[in-house]
Amino acid sequence: MKGMSLIVKRVTRYTVGLILLFGIYIVAHGHLTPGGGFAGGIIIALSFIHMVLAFGKDEAKKNMPNKLISIGESAGALLFLAIGLVGIAGGFFFLNFFVNKGEPFHLLSAGTIPLCNIAIGLKVGTGLFAIFMALSLFRLAGKED
Amino acid sequence: MLEFYVVMVFMILGALVAVELRGLLSSVITVGAVGLGLCVMFLLLRAPDLAITQLVVEILMLIVLIRATVGRGVSRIHCYSSFWIILSFALFSVVFLAASYMAIKELPNFGQALMSVSDFYIKNALTKTGAANIVASVILDFRAYDTLGEATVLFVSVMGVLALLRKKGRKAIDERDEPDC
Numbered sequence: 001m002k003g004m005s006l007i008v009k010r011v012t013r014y015t016v017g018l019i020l021l022f023g024i025y026i027v028a029h030g031h032l033t034p035g036g037g038f039a040g041g042i043i044i045a046l047s048f049i050h051m052v053l054a055f056g057k058d059e060a061k062k063n064m065p066n067k068l069i070s071i072g073e074s075a076g077a078l079l080f081l082a083i084g085l086v087g088i089a090g091g092f093f094f095l096n097f098f099v100n101k102g103e104p105f106h107l108l109s110a111g112t113i114p115l116c117n118i119a120i121g122l123k124v125g126t127g128l129f130a131i132f133m134a135l136s137l138f139r140l141a142g143k144e145d
Numbered sequence: 146m147l148e149f150y151v152v153m154v155f156m157i158l159g160a161l162v163a164v165e166l167r168g169l170l171s172s173v174i175t176v177g178a179v180g181l182g183l184c185v186m187f188l189l190l191r192a193p194d195l196a197i198t199q200l201v202v203e204i205l206m207l208i209v210l211i212r213a214t215v216g217r218g219v220s221r222i223h224c225y226s227s228f229w230i231i232l233s234f235a236l237f238s239v240v241f242l243a244a245s246y247m248a249i250k251e252l253p254n255f256g257q258a259l260m261s262v263s264d265f266y267i268k269n270a271l272t273k274t275g276a277a278n279i280v281a282s283v284i285l286d287f288r289a290y291d292t293l294g295e296a297t298v299l300f301v302s303v304m305g306v307l308a309l310l311r312k313k314g315r316k317a318i319d320e321r322d323e324p325d326c
Contacts (some may be wrong), residue, residue: 017196026197031276034193036284042201049208084293093290103275110276116285116292123296127303128205134310136212 003056012054019047027121031110035118036102049132057137069130076123083112084118156182160303170211177207194280 004010026033048064057110084093103109156179181201187196242316253259266283276282284292 015305031278031279031281033284034280035197036278036281039194039198039201043196043204046201046205048210049205053208053212073300073303080293080296084289104271105277110274110282111278111286113274113281113285116220117281120292120296124299127299130303131306132205132209132212134306135209141214 003059004054006009008054010012016047016050019050020044023047023121024123027117028107028114028118030121032105032107036042037117038124040117041124042119042128043082044121045128045132048125048129050132052136057133064129069126069133072122072126073130074092076119076121076126081114085117087112149186152182152186153190156186175209176210177203180206194278217282 023040023043025040025047026035026043027037030036030040051059051063087093108114157184159175159179163172163179166172166175180199184196184199184203187199253310265288266279267291270276270279270282270287274282276286
């Protein structure tokens with residue numbers, strides 16, 4: 001994968017940040033508007049895929065190395081599990097343990113739900129980007145393309 | 146109800162065209178059109194959460210399919226048909242249609258759920274969790290255990306893909322072991 005033409009690279013440089021920002025918005029407002037961690041995480045992954053398609057894999061590896069992918073995937077899964085386990089201290093699994101849940105329709109409300117959304121968004125975004133990289137960089141042994 | 150039937154006929158036609166087309170690239174794009182019809186269907190049924198998720202998953206799967214299969218020169222499709230294949234397909238479709246007719250007859254009417262737990266969610270979700278989006282409060286608070294299971298499925302599948310397609314540990318073609326049998 002060598003990347004695409006100059007026009008695609010120039011347009012990508014302007015749009016990829018906006019796509020990433022929109023994904024973060026969808027994740028952060030998952031408890032207020034439609035969307036949530038899964039959809040927002042896929043949009044975050046799509047912004048990185050956009051960069052891989054336009055600039056080639058070497059440029060993208062600089063911005064998103066393999067180690068960062070595995071750290072993000074594991075951190076998302078562990079954070080989501082930890083939120084569930086902390087609830088056991090208060091009574092049962094996945095207890096919404098904030099006593100003051102905040103005012104509804106505000107960004108800081110709904111107890112643990114935004115934290116769960118962020119964890120799932122991190123996990124889904126890095127995990128699906130890892131699947132895309134593995135599938136698109138996979139080549140049969142001994143075959144050059 | 147008319148718009149549901151229009152979208153449904155569009156999706157069925159798209160699926161048939163995707164099966165019958167010869168080129169792999171056109172088939173993949175037609176499957177994308179079927180997914181877009183499903184997204185419009187979710188919007189008509191007033192489920193914007195599902196519509197957003199369906200749309201972005203469809204885009205991601207289209208990119209992955211085109212990058213991983215079509216660009217690789219594996220786009221040849223062999224198909225052959227014989228009398229026995231057509232006969233077994235006809236027999237299967239008769240049995241399947243009869244069984245699904247008997248099953249669908251017992252379903253409750255469209256839009257009328259039998260269980261009362263959804264009423265509880267609609268009435269109490271805002272006061273109990275503080276989340277304005279009821280879907281988020283159901284999947285991350287009332288039913289968070291299910292979501293943990295889904296997250297585990299995704300985690301295990303990512304691990305499986307990365308373990309199967311890793312570069313280390315694969316042998317080149319000329320030093321591959323001979324099969325025993």
